[in-house]
Amino acid sequence: MPRHVDVAIIGAGTAGLYALSQVRKATDSYVLIDGGELGTTCARVGCMPSKVAIQVGEDFHRRGIFERMGIEGGEALGLNAREALEHIRDLRDVFVDKVLSGSTDDMGEEFIPAHARFVSPTELEVDGERIHAKRIIIATGSTPVIPGDWRAFHDRVITTDELFELEELPGTMAVIGLGTIGLEMGQALSRMGVEVTGIDQLDHIAGLQDPEAQKTALEILGKEMPLWLGEGATISEEDGRLRVTAGDQSVVVDKVLASMGRRPNVQGLGLEHLGVELDKRGLPAFDPHTLQVGDLPVFIAGDVTGDRAILHEAGWEGRVAGFNAVQDTPVGFRRQVPLAINFCDPNIAVVGRAWNDLDPDTTAIGEVKLGPLGRALIMGKNKGIIRVYADKRDGRLLGASLVAVKGEHLAHLLAWSIQQGLTVFDLMRMPFYHPSIEEGLQSALYDLKGKIEQQPAEPVELQHL
Amino acid sequence: MPRHVDVAIIGAGTAGLYALSQVRKATDSYVLIDGGELGTTCARVGCMPSKVAIQVGEDFHRRGIFERMGIEGGEALGLNAREALEHIRDLRDVFVDKVLSGSTDDMGEEFIPAHARFVSPTELEVDGERIHAKRIIIATGSTPVIPGDWRAFHDRVITTDELFELEELPGTMAVIGLGTIGLEMGQALSRMGVEVTGIDQLDHIAGLQDPEAQKTALEILGKEMPLWLGEGATISEEDGRLRVTAGDQSVVVDKVLASMGRRPNVQGLGLEHLGVELDKRGLPAFDPHTLQVGDLPVFIAGDVTGDRAILHEAGWEGRVAGFNAVQDTPVGFRRQVPLAINFCDPNIAVVGRAWNDLDPDTTAIGEVKLGPLGRALIMGKNKGIIRVYADKRDGRLLGASLVAVKGEHLAHLLAWSIQQGLTVFDLMRMPFYHPSIEEGLQSALYDLKGKIEQQPAEPVELQHL
Structure with a gap:
């Protein structure tokens, strides 16, 4: 006899778990299905272990600057790679355990450790059994590409x-x-x-x-x-x-x-039974604001979408898919401002509108090289560049590309500012502490300010009572 | 014969130099007077050399965490204090030179390397000479207190x-x-x-x-x-x-x-000749929004005010004093949100309204301890706390106290948000990258959210199109 549920979620990774948190608020009738290794991509093989490796590399690399500071013995430091790798795995296990203990560990028969395959837009085959679901969420993630x-x-x-x-x-x-x-x-x-x-x-x-x-x-x-x-x-x-x-x-x-790169996990998922067109990656079209697939009772979220494969985006998408899976009519939500951070040293971050999507005729670019920035000089990390884009007519911020120490933090400031529709002038009225890397951003904003057509009254840094 | 100028600025430190930059836009008739050591307090003996010392200490201290990462030989590292101190002075000199080359180095007779003393609100005695100024700016800074x-x-x-x-x-x-x-x-x-x-x-x-x-x-x-x-x-x-x-x-x-602490540099300045009451520190009352002293043609800015002795505040005040010194009627400007950062490890930062000024009846407090925060754990710096205050009726952010790794960056995010009048719900819609220290702030916001009376529709993290 087929099992009937309100919502079936395929995939217990980040997007699936965020979706689950929304679904649970509305119904007890759901299943979470995952036949793969548990623990999110992020915790198992992604953001977390990679950040530990970066941290180890960064701390070891830092010895190159010890001598100028008067720290002696740096040249005798060595890395025991076996122990470093062990350390990475130790922390990785902590993160994976945390994910599991907050999710599938505590679930009873709502969790099915098996692979799912669509039979129709409202029916799945799982381990030889049929599951009918009013709504289905695809959150199967992605896999590294290898020729x-x-x-x-x-x-x-x-x-x-x-x-x-x-x-x-x-x-x-x-x-x-x-x-x-x-x-x-x-x-x-x-x-x-x-x-x-x-x-x-x-x-x-x-x-x-x-x-x-x-x-x-x-x-x-x-x-x-x-x-x-x-x-x-x-x-x-x-x-x-x-x-x-x-x-x-x-x-x-x-x-x-x-x-x-990574490819969406759609193999064996039976998406061809959805009755909608699939692109060359095997993916159906979906609305990025509702996460609904066509007009089906099916939603898609996270890395499987092949787009914005970043944890906080997967979380956002899971939340939207989960929320909409328990609504009568799906609701469209405004996407967050794009924010991508590469944790290299220096950080490489891209915020807001992509360079290729900027209109050269209406865009002003502010730039600063970090060379003379006091705090960066003190840290011995003053190589880098900050580029900020604004609408040159009114100064509204559009995006930025950063190659900079602490770029991850500047990127948050910029993303939040862009999401609020702020202008370069608004930002110049904000406090910038001294000596901080944020002052590098301030310098880029000064450069940008000079290129805006419509200037407010001077001094732009001051706001009338 | 007395010299006549539009504006006299007493003090060539941060506030004085910011004031000068505004005055210069309006008139060529000014003098900058400083009989002390040149170069700002910040560059000579304040923010900059202290940050270098902190950086050296931080890099050397880091060896305590090397072993768990597989970095061997940390116990054999030593600090050559003579060289470390030399390094601090080397960088300090770079910063001081930068200040000087951008200011007094290039000035001719507009710069007077002597001490000034008020004779009246529009007249100074400098090196036995009299200077009449339509407006005078006091920016004499402060000196460390020692019993x-x-x-x-x-x-x-x-x-x-x-x-x-x-x-x-x-x-x-x-x-x-x-x-x-x-x-x-x-x-x-x-x-x-x-x-x-x-x-x-x-x-x-x-x-x-x-x-x-x-x-x-x-x-x-x-x-x-x-x-x-x-x-x-x-x-x-x-x-x-x-x-x-x-x-x-x-x-x-x-x-x-x-x-x-530091005391205002008012000794020998002749403020008693201003004809206004002086407080026990010897300071006249002034308007914090115009920086005007009483209704005199005199302005005061920077550390000498005895208030907010922080570089970016001194800069703001200098800018306001300089701007107002060349206006017919002084203009009142809105102060920036208070932002104070202590660069200890972990950073200690206080943003917005002071704890003692919060109304316990209408304030909600969100809190998170950094212990489980992934990124902090990776850095080996997961001891700390984030406390965020909001109006519990509508969630408007009021302030925060942070004892946290990367607290300096979180403090900027919070200060900018508070200055814009944002609520805890506004912030929850912003992107928080993973894994970042900003996620610690996000956790504190979740804690805070639960304590707000007037809740928006769920899910609060999503914004309707």
Whole structure:
């Protein structure tokens, strides 16, 4: 006999769990279905272990600046990679346990540890059983892409799914794909002592579209590891190691980290039974504000959408999908301002409207290089650039690209300001503490201010009572 | 023959230089008068050298966490104090040069390197000459307080005026006065290897009024150095060293850092000739929004006001005083939201309305302890607390007290939000990246949200299109 529920959620990752929290407020009739490894991508193999690796790399790398500060003995520091990897896993386990204890651990028969397959827009097949659901939420996440023929190299070509399971670090490594993950892990591994070569078939890194930010990022990160851009990589065996070739450059390495993006987990999900068109990735069209798939009683949220694969966006989408799955009519919500942070050192952050979507005729750009910024100089991290975009007619902030120490924090300030529709002049009235990295942003705003057509009364920093 | 100018500015520090930048836009007829050492307090003996010392202390202290990360050899690191102090002075000189090159270096006879004394509200005596000015700006700054009888101990009792000139660090030190400066320098010196005892006659540190934040700050900082609170200190000679006694506690030290606040520089300034009442510090009353002294053609700005002795406030005040000094009628400006940051580790920050000014009947408090915060755990800095205050009727943010890693950045987010009159619900709609310290603030906001009477429709994190 088929089971009947109000809502079925496929996927117990971030989006699925956020959806669940909304669904639970409205009904006790639901199931959460996940046949994969539990714990979110973020906690298991994503944001969290990668941040631990970055932290270890950063702390170890810092010894390079000790001498000028009078700290002696830095050259004798060494990294015990086995212990560092153990430390990463220890913390990773803490984070995964926290996710599980707050979710599936406490669930009874509402949690089904199996794979689901659509039979129709309101019916799933799970482990040979049928589940009828008034609404279904797809939150199946994504999986790292790896070219099929690279599978032949077995555990010498790995993704982040395997990286944090290593017991030892290889001596040499190629990181193929220099988006956020490749760049973060490439730098962290390099700082932990691995000889890393970074390769991407695109001619830019970290998804940076702004050419000046791109140039700065390449200059800074290129000093820590060679970055080969603009040519796809091929891999071949060579004396038990791997030869990686891109264009006319070539290197022999012990391992390859393939960080070439992630593909939506739709295989075997039976989306073809939804009766709507699927794109070449196998995904149906959906409304980004309601997360509804067509006009079906089906919602989609999180990394599986192939868009904005970032935890807080997955959470937002899960919340919207979960909320709408228990409404009579789906409600459209305003997306948050785009905010993407790459935790390299310096941070690379992109906020608001993408560079490629800016209208050159109506956009003003404020820029500052961090060189003379007092606080950055004190930290020994004064290489970087801040670029802020505004509508040049009225000064309304549109976006920013940052390659900067503490860029993650400046990015929050900017995202919040843009989401409120503030202008460059509004920001100039805010307090900027001294000496802070925020003062770098202030300098960029001064540069930007000069390029706005419609100026308020001077002094713009002061607000009449 | 007396010299006649539109505006005379007394003091070439931060407030004076900001004032000058406004005055110059309106007139070429001005003088800047300063008989003291040039370069701002901030660059010479304040924010900047102290931040370098904090950075050195922080980097050296970090070795305590190396082992758990797999970084070996941390126990063999040593601090060469002579070189560290040299490094502090090197950077300090860079900052001072930058201030000078942008200001007095380029001035001709408009700059007068002498002391000024009021003869009347529009007349100064400078080096035996008379200067008539239509408007006069007082921006003479402040000087560290040191009890008169402690002068007898000569260079064994120092202030921040002398601290950064030391060639060697003493083995033991008492830091008397645990406001921002004492606490920052006490921790930095302790981390640099000095055996520090912190003493304050008050029963709280860092000017923290919020009792929970206070408790947390004491717990954390008290682990790095003993903190004796609630009793004033006395000093006596003992075998060529100094015995410092506070209540029934006593310690013998090599040097004392007196960090007991700063007094306005009004001595010899002839303020009694303004013809207005002076308070016990020798200061006239002034309007905090126009910076005008009574209804005189005299303005006052910066640390000399005895209020908000923080660089960005001095800059704001200088700008207002300078602007108003060239207007027919002074204009009142809205003060920025109070923002005070102590750069100890963890940062201690106070934003917005002071705890003592909150109305307990109408205030809701959101709180989070940083213990479980993922990113803080990764950094090994998960001790701390975030307390956010809002009007409990409508959720409008009022203020916050933070004892938290990256507190300086959270404090900017909060100050900017408060200045815009945002509510806790507005903030919950903003993006919070993962994993970030900003998520700690998010948790505090969730706690706060539950205590607000007037709730918007759920889910509060989503904003209708």
